[in-house]
Amino acid sequence: MSTQNFTLPDVGEGLTEAEIVAWKVAPGDTVAINDVICEIETAKSLVELPSPHAGVVGELLVAEGTTVEVGSPIITFVTDARDDAGPGVIATAEAPAPEEGGGSVLVGYGSGTGATSRRKRPAERPVRSSVGVIAKPPIRKLAKDLGVDLTTVTPTGADGEVTRDDVVTHASQASVFRNIETPEWGEVREETVPAPQSAPAGLARGLSPAPASAPASDDRTESIPVKGVRKATSSAMVQSAYSAPHVTVWKEIDASRTMELVKRLKASPDYADIRVSPLLIMARAVIWAARRTPMVNAAWIETEGGAEISVRHYVNLGIAAATPRGLLVPNIKDAQDLSMKDLARALNRLTLTAREGKTSPADQQGGTITITNIGVFGMDAGTPIINPGEAGIVAMGTISQKPWVVDGEVRPRWVTTVAGSFDHRVIDGDGMSRFIADVASVLEEPALLVE
Structure with a gap:
């Protein structure tokens, strides 16, 4: 028998640290190679970390909620020296996400003779409720979050199992990203967030330690550690705001025909298994308009000799997503090649993954232009900040x-405002105005998309 230390690996994102969010094992547990041992959060994603060894868990060296540097020991294993897979080198490839929606699972530990996929734990196998519905725990949680009664869902999976797509189809929300209700004020007016255990309480947040006997109600402020996605977002937004000269233009438009098209698509048998919203038409409009004004899809690149503008002749369409973990901007790769139906499916997948907090690093890299749908929060318009590495971002207000006024008469119409912020180093006023006008034209008359 031998004791092996396992250090926090580089998960292939070029990051130097990660937070241990939750341990999935405890001392004394028996694990196989690639069994998930813990869940970590980097600045880009939530990742399940698989075991590089087969054996027994010895000691958990890092407490949950602690941020540690890559290369730091986090857990020990007691292994049989004959069967030990060795320290191994972590592969940066990610396993395809299973339909039940697990996080990005890293694979490739060991000498290659061990298991290449982790065992399914009993808790992950489909379970049958008292009313006969077969669904995995993540699907049940998703249904609960979306307010879907599983007993009313028609299953399409093997052996009558309810899948993620089945739940999404029955979701009652009309918006692409959920609005979260503001919680009521509780009896406790203030609270403090515990500091990471790697630093003295209070000092990690820049606070003076309060007397142990002081009640929580004596505190007048709440301090939240800046880490993970929030830390990465704040850094990126500051970098963008102070490096790219932002200019914002906007236009109010009559989107009544877009709303009519969305209504027809929802009623179409071809879209029976797909959620459709105005964001779908907006996405197609941005792709169409970007082809007519390519500079909005470009990027400013600093070089040793000065700078250059990289014009992309493809669209990796980013969708700014408000998730439980903070703001994420996953993107749909090569969106210009997708049909309306395929784009709708891609938006569905992106939305579901973001809601679950399981967006992978790969899905957040390589974006070329972004849409932020602030209308779902009841906002008419805004001046969004450009996503780093891009030259433009479009905001869609509430509809x-x-x-x-239509033909000289005042009529009730579905009206929205489209705004766009652009990097003025890359694109001038005439180009950005033409682009927003094109987006507006499509929302006013979606038939322009028919070519």
Whole structure:
């Protein structure tokens, strides 16, 4: 028998640290190679970390909620020296996400003679409720989050199992990203967030330690550690705001025909298994308009000799997503090649993955232009900050009925505002105005998409 230390690996994102979010094992547990041992959060994603050894868990060296550097020991294993897979080198490839929606699972530990996929734990196998519904625990949680009664869902999976797509189809939310209700004020007016255990309480947040006997209600402020996604987002936004000269333009438009098209698509048998929203038409409009004004899809690149502009002739369409973990901007690769139906499916997958907090690093890299749908929060317009590495971002406001002049008469119409922020180093006023006008034209008349 031998004791092996396992250090926090580089998960292939070029990052130097990660937070131990949750341990999935305890001392004394028996694990196989690639069994998930813990869940870690980097600045880009939530990742399940698989075991590089087969054996017994010895000691958990890092407490949950602690941020540690890559290369730091986090757990020990007691292994049979004959069967030990060795320290191994972690592969940066990610296993395909299973349909039940697990996180990005790293594979490739050991000498190659061990198992290449982790065992399914009993808790992950489909379970049958008292009313006969077969669904895995993640699917049940998703259904609960979306307010879907599983007994009303028609299953399409093997052996009558309810899948993620089945749940999404039955979700009642009309918006692409959920609005979260503001919680009521509780009896406790203030609270403090515990500091990471790697630093003295209070000092990690820049606070003076309070007397042990002081009640929580004596504190007048709450301090939240800046880490993970919030830390990465704040750094990226500051970098963008102070490096790219932002200019924002906007246009109010009559989107009544877009709303009519969305209604027809929802009623179409071809879209029976796909959620459709105005964001789908907006996405197609941005792709269409970017082809007509390629500079909005470009990027400013600093070089040793000065700078250059990289014009992309493809669209990796980013969708700014408000998730439980903070702001993420996953993107749909080569969106220009997708049909309306395939784009709708891609938006569905992106939305579901973001809601579950399981967006992978690969899905957040390589974006070329972004859409932020602030309308789901009841906002009419805004001045969004450009996602780093891009030259433009488009904001879609709420779509509501307003009086509108049509053929000299005032009529109720579905009206929205489209705004766009652009890097003025890359694109001038005429180009950005033409682009927003094109997006507006499509939302006013979606038939322009028919070519």
